[in-house]
Amino acid sequence: MATPPASTKSSLQQRLSRHARDRWPALARVGVRFHGQFAYIDGHLPDGQVLPLCRLRYGGTASRWGFAIYLASKDGYHNSALPNGYTAGSPEEALDCACGLYLNDPTAWLPDTTPTN
Known part of the structure; x- marks a missing residue:
């Protein structure tokens, strides 16, 4: 069971914060807590409410993490697939998937059609 190094922990917080600001x-902010190989991602609303969103599992690289969605009905995390069908992906993909559900924006699950030049 690999645990993320300090540089990866810092990078993850920065990446998710930047992505949340943009998308x-x-x-109000994204909180990231670590326990062993897991990173727990919370969304903080402007009114102070905290939404557990998802859990990421470190697998040895900062660019691809296992994904588990938070299920309020079970008050826990459930290994899940991202909208692309994979069970691991970028932290930004995981945040978009969870926020699409908990912030009621299903456009987060649509493929990115932004042209690349």
Whole structure:
């Protein structure tokens, strides 16, 4: 069971914070807590409410993490697939998937059609 190094922990927080600022303006901030190989991601709303969103599992690389969605009905995390069908992906993909559910924005699950030049 690999645990992320300090540099990866810092990088993850920075990446998710940047992405949330750009894509999820309803969030005041994103919180990241670590325990062993897991990173627990919370969304903080402007009114102070904290939404557990998902859990990421470190597998040895900062660019690809295992994904588990938070299920309020079970008050726990459930290994899940991202909208692309994979059970691991970028932290930003995981945040988009969870926020699409908990912030009620299903456009987060649509493929990115932004042209690349």
